[in-house]
Amino acid sequence: MVTFDCRAERFDGVTLVTxxxxxxxxxxxxxxxxxxxxxxxxxxxQGVPEAGWTDDGFEGVVxxxxxxxxxxxxxxxxxxxxxxxxxxxxPGAVPSATEERLDSDAAxxxxxxxxxxxxxxxxxxxxxxxxxxxxPAAVPTDDADAATAAEPIAADPxxxxxxxxxxxxxxxxxxxxxxxxxxxxxxxxxAERLADAESLDEAAEAVRAAGxxxxxxxVAARGSVDExxxxxxxxxAERLADRRAAATVPVDTLARLA
Amino acid sequence: MIxxxxxxxxxxxxxxxAYNLAAELDALAQQSGDGxxxxxxxxxxxxxxxxxxxxxxxxxxxxxxxxxxxxxxxVEAVRADGPVTVVxxxxxxxxxxxxxxRGLTDVFAALERSHRWVVVDSPAxxxxxxxxxxxxADAAVLVTTPERAALADALRVRALARxxxxxxxxxxxxxxxxxxxxxxxxxxxxxPAVAVPESDALAAAQSNGRPLSExxxxxxxxxxxxxxxxxxxxxSSV
Numbered sequence: 001m002v003t004f005d006c007r008a009e010r011f012d013g014v015t016l017v018t019x020x021x022x023x024x025x026x027x028x029x030x031x032x033x034x035x036x037x038x039x040x041x042x043x044x045x046q047g048v049p050e051a052g053w054t055d056d057g058f059e060g061v062v063x064x065x066x067x068x069x070x071x072x073x074x075x076x077x078x079x080x081x082x083x084x085x086x087x088x089x090x091p092g093a094v095p096s097a098t099e100e101r102l103d104s105d106a107a108x109x110x111x112x113x114x115x116x117x118x119x120x121x122x123x124x125x126x127x128x129x130x131x132x133x134x135x136p137a138a139v140p141t142d143d144a145d146a147a148t149a150a151e152p153i154a155a156d157p158x159x160x161x162x163x164x165x166x167x168x169x170x171x172x173x174x175x176x177x178x179x180x181x182x183x184x185x186x187x188x189x190x191a192e193r194l195a196d197a198e199s200l201d202e203a204a205e206a207v208r209a210a211g212x213x214x215x216x217x218x219v220a221a222r223g224s225v226d227e228x229x230x231x232x233x234x235x236x237a238e239r240l241a242d243r244r245a246a247a248t249v250p251v252d253t254l255a256r257l258a
Numbered sequence: 259m260i261x262x263x264x265x266x267x268x269x270x271x272x273x274x275x276a277y278n279l280a281a282e283l284d285a286l287a288q289q290s291g292d293g294x295x296x297x298x299x300x301x302x303x304x305x306x307x308x309x310x311x312x313x314x315x316x317x318x319x320x321x322x323x324x325x326x327x328x329x330x331x332x333v334e335a336v337r338a339d340g341p342v343t344v345v346x347x348x349x350x351x352x353x354x355x356x357x358x359x360r361g362l363t364d365v366f367a368a369l370e371r372s373h374r375w376v377v378v379d380s381p382a383x384x385x386x387x388x389x390x391x392x393x394x395a396d397a398a399v400l401v402t403t404p405e406r407a408a409l410a411d412a413l414r415v416r417a418l419a420r421x422x423x424x425x426x427x428x429x430x431x432x433x434x435x436x437x438x439x440x441x442x443x444x445x446x447x448x449x450p451a452v453a454v455p456e457s458d459a460l461a462a463a464q465s466n467g468r469p470l471s472e473x474x475x476x477x478x479x480x481x482x483x484x485x486x487x488x489x490x491x492x493x494s495s496v
Contacts, residue, residue, distance in 0.1 A: 046386070102422050105363050108389040112418075114359055115385035117310060122351045208358075 002028065008036070008081035017081045018070045024063030027093040031085040033057040038075025039198055045110045047208045055200045057082060061093045119211040184226050190219050259494045260366050260376045262395035262424060265402055266411030268382035271432040272401045273306075273313050274464045275454070275486075276379035279399070280304045280342050281469030282487030283375050302375035303336060305345040305366070307391055310354040312347035314379060315340060315467035323348030325365055326357035332368040341468055345369065359386055363394045384414060392419050397427040397493045399486070400447065404431060404439065409446075416447055427493035428452050428486060452489065454482040 006019040015038075021030060034040045034057045042053030052060030058069050102108050173181070190210045197203035210216050263276040280302040287301050306314040306322060317337055320330035322345055335345045345365075348354070369376045378391040392398055398419050402412035412429070419426055426449040431438050438453035454460075457479035463470045470480050 102389065102393060105360050105390060105393070108393050108422070109359055109386040112384060112386040112389040115310065115381070115383065115387050116355050116357070116359070117351045119355065122355055 002084070002087045004032075004084035006080055006082050008077035008079075010077050013074065015073050015075060015077045015081070016070065017073065018068070019082055019084075020066060020068050021062065021084065021087070022066040024065060024067060024087075026064045026089050026091055027061050027095060028063050029059070029061050029086070029088045029090050029093070030067070031057070031059045031087075032069060033083050033085050034071070034073065034081070035083050036073050036075035036078055036081050038073040039200055039203060041072040041074075041203055042200070043070065044204075044207070044213070046113050047204070047212050048106045048110045048114075049200070049204065050110070051107065057085075061090060061095050063095060119209075119215060184230065187219055187222055187226060190215075191223060194219065259374065259397070260370055260378065260391075260395045261427070261490060262378045262380055262391040262398045262419075263401060264380040264388055264392060264398055264415050264419070265400055265408070266382060266384065266388075266413075266415040267402070267408040270401050270403045270408050270412075271430075271454075272382075273308075273379050274460060275399065275401050275430050275432065275483075276304050276377050277314060277342055277344075277464065278460070278469050278471070278483045279487055279490065280375065280377045281471050282483050283377075283490065284342070285471055285484075286487050286491060287374070299372060299374045300338070300343065301373065302377055303343045303345060303369055303373040304377045304379055305369065306347035307362075307378045307387060308381035309347060309357050309359075309387055310351065311381065312349055314344050314346055316346035316349070321346045321348045321353075322365070323350070323353035323357045326359070326361045327353070328358070328361075332365045333372065336369070336372075341472055343373070359390060362387075362390045366391070366394045382411075384418060388415065389418060389422060392424040393422040395424045397490070398424045399428050399430060399490065400426060400449075401430045401432055402443075403433045404435065409443075413446070425493070428489050430454055430486060450489065452482055452486045454479050454486070 002021060002023045004019065004021055006017065008015050008017045010016075015036060017034070017036070019032060021032075040053070040055060040057060042049040042058075044050065052058050053071070057071075102111055172178075190206070193202075193206040194210060194216060197206045207213065207216055210219050261279075263272050263279065265272045284301040304314060306312045306316075309322065309326075312321075315337075317340075319337065320335045322335060324330040325332050325335050325345075332345070337344050337346060348357075366376050366378065378395065380388050380391050382388075392415075400412050400415060400419070402408045416426065426447065429443055429447045429449055429451040431440060431443055431451050431453045433456045434440075434453035435456070438451075438455075440451040440453050443451040455478050457470075457477055459474035459477045460470050460479045463473040466473070470477060470483060474480065
């Protein structure tokens with residue numbers, strides 16, 4: 001007799017759902033559906049969801065043994081968080097998770113690993129524009145198109161430039177400042193994408209764009225530091241701008257005295 | 259037919275073999291008048307599958323990075339104006355990062371609709387960019403040099419190919435000396451071996467972005483390449 005036990009715990013804005021299916025006496029096709037009001041963030045390897053996970057939950061062959069399932073979702077916890085929709089014995093079937101056949105692209109990537117270079121390895125200012133594209137403008141801040149092309153997943157899907165750009169567009173900034181702002185802007189874009197992801201695909205894309213779960217942790221960890229730095233820079237820049245505006249250099253007077 | 263040219267170790271001549279194999283397959287098809295038989299499909303196309311360290315001639319226009327990032331169709335990345343038809347790959351790390359590997363199999367399938375041979379020049383290593391071409395391929399050609407390290411890596415790729423159900427058509431023993439151990443290699447890999455002798459003419463042709471059949475058609479290495487193409491052709495008809 002198959003029993004289904006399931007609970008949800010909320011940490012830090014994320015609900016973790018764990019389920020245990022016990023009493024599985026023979027290979028059984030399980031369908032477990034998420035009942036929380038939000039997307040399913042399944043377990044992943046190499047950025048690719050484990051076999052059997054879908055937008056709605058899990059469907060796959062398990063057993064014969066006790067089987068544990070778990071996923072995350074931004075939706076608030078509720079009771080029950082998930083439901084066993086069906087459990088149909090399929091005698092002789094091979095459990096999907098035990099020895100995964102490399103028979104799909106996702107399985108190959110999961111098993112062998114995505115060789116894409118990590119986000120931090122991509123040199124600053126290197127763009128991914130096609131060779132036919134116009135050469136990037138000399139001033140990095142004016143280079144909105146090229147910068148978004150370098151990180152297409154970080155760009156706003158509506159095609160709008162990242163929110164910080166209009167402030168600096170048109171006014172060339174010193175290279176080092178522009179580069180730093182671009183770096184932070186990319187992290188902010190990533191954080192926004194991770195926060196806004198609603199479907200499984202969007203979340204997968206956002207996590208991939210952030211460089212996998214390690215990248216997600218980096219984005220999360222850098223958040224408060226970035227915010228403090230940005231506000232400190234804004235305050236200091238504001239004060240300097242005020243002082244500079246107040247100080248009029250008397251060129252004519254000084255010229256007469258000289 | 260999708261053919262993965264792979265090998266595990268870097269620098270053993272995978273790109274050179276892939277490029278020249280495509281040229282020889284075209285030459286064979288021309289000789290036998292197969293062009294008419296295959297109808298609308300063009301001959302061979304080489305795909306530079308080394309997303310992070312591309313090395314086939316590129317030129318201008320969209321490349322495999324653009325295709326995998328969803329910015330171009332596979333057919334748009336085909337360069338048919340050179341001596342060998344190529345789908346080049348971008349050279350930037352940003353491009354490699356934006357490329358979504360999950361589209362690779364579809365790219366091969368799209369190219370196979372318009373070309374008789376899709377020769378995939380695979381990168382070194384054992385990551386998914388090696389596994390996906392093997393998984394999509396109808397057959398594989400394994401390239402190695404006689405050095406111990408290269409052979410060891412090639413055997414690892416051999417094992418992966420087996421797991422991915424990619425039949426091994428030939429092992430190429432590249433940079434072979436005067437008495438190549440083709441029998442021992444064939445025995446160990448479980449597929450016939452073709453020795454391609456060390457050849458300055460071949461290296462020079464590759465660095466000029468031309469097949470050996472154009473620059474030195476009578477070189478000894480050319481005969482090996484022609485044998486290889488004939489063998490691959492016979493693998494496809496099985």
